[in-house]
Amino acid sequence: MKAKEFLLTGLLTASMSFGLVACSQTPGTAASTNNAESTAKQEDFYITEITDDIFARIKGKSFKDDCTLPREDLRYLHVLHKDIDGKTHEGEMIVNKHIAEDVLDILQELYKNDYPIEKIRLIDEYDADDQKSMEDNNSSCFNFRFISHTTRISNHGLGLAVDINTLYNPYTKVVEGKRIIEPITGEPYLDREASFDYKIEKGDLCYNLFIEHGFEWGGEWTDRKDYQHFAIPVSKIAEWYPNNVE
Numbered sequence: 001m002k003a004k005e006f007l008l009t010g011l012l013t014a015s016m017s018f019g020l021v022a023c024s025q026t027p028g029t030a031a032s033t034n035n036a037e038s039t040a041k042q043e044d045f046y047i048t049e050i051t052d053d054i055f056a057r058i059k060g061k062s063f064k065d066d067c068t069l070p071r072e073d074l075r076y077l078h079v080l081h082k083d084i085d086g087k088t089h090e091g092e093m094i095v096n097k098h099i100a101e102d103v104l105d106i107l108q109e110l111y112k113n114d115y116p117i118e119k120i121r122l123i124d125e126y127d128a129d130d131q132k133s134m135e136d137n138n139s140s141c142f143n144f145r146f147i148s149h150t151t152r153i154s155n156h157g158l159g160l161a162v163d164i165n166t167l168y169n170p171y172t173k174v175v176e177g178k179r180i181i182e183p184i185t186g187e188p189y190l191d192r193e194a195s196f197d198y199k200i201e202k203g204d205l206c207y208n209l210f211i212e213h214g215f216e217w218g219g220e221w222t223d224r225k226d227y228q229h230f231a232i233p234v235s236k237i238a239e240w241y242p243n244n245v246e
């Protein structure tokens with residue numbers, strides 16, 4: 001996102017996230033202080049509503065034509081993240097408004113602590129195709145869809161589940177004796193005893209932060225494993241979306 005767009009769209013919500021800095025200083029004056037960290041936070045990690053420009057990027061893709069989740073329930077996050085070589089990249093993620101502050105905090109902590117995340121791009125850059133996004137090891141959140149054969153919205157459809165380093169942390173389930181793996185190219189990484197880059201493990205910083213913020217990890221499920229997946233528990237979703245419960 002360009003600086004101009006940030007000034008137009010980001011300041012109101014930035015003041016929510018970074019109230020102290022945003023209320024007392026404009027971005028220009030903050031840069032002249034010695035508090036470099038505050039400056040980085042304010043300009044690189046921020047939340048905005050889904051502006052018309054952002055909506056144009058997701059409409060008909062992750063925000064599908066049959067999307068029943070109001071656009072007003074979503075937020076855009078701009079973040080930084082580091083890859084395995086320590087190189088900094090800009091990231092973009094769309095999440096539910098109820099978890100926007102939490103996810104921003106988590107991604108900011110991961111960045112500050114050099115926790116490697118390879119890509120955080122809007123899934124719309126992959127035509128909202130989960131498989132393509134996962135094969136590219138992209139981390140993402142919102143992608144509207146109903147749970148199969150129901151009118152209930154899935155966790156990702158609500159923007160209430162976040163997938164991290166998806167290629168190296170695949171989903172797997174055995175259905176009628178047949179093992180399903182998503183993405184299929186993630187098969188080598190089903191061996192969770194092996195050591196490899198971008199692997200999420202119980203007790204690592206990524207796991208700990210999501211758990212602290214009230215998420216559950218798909219790597220701890222018993223009927224299936226979803227090592228990339230951190231989601232808000234059903235009980236909490238029922239509070240926010242009572243009509244979306246079975």
Ligand SMILES: [Zn+2]
Pocket residue numbers: 156161162163226228229230
């Ligand atoms: Zn997921």
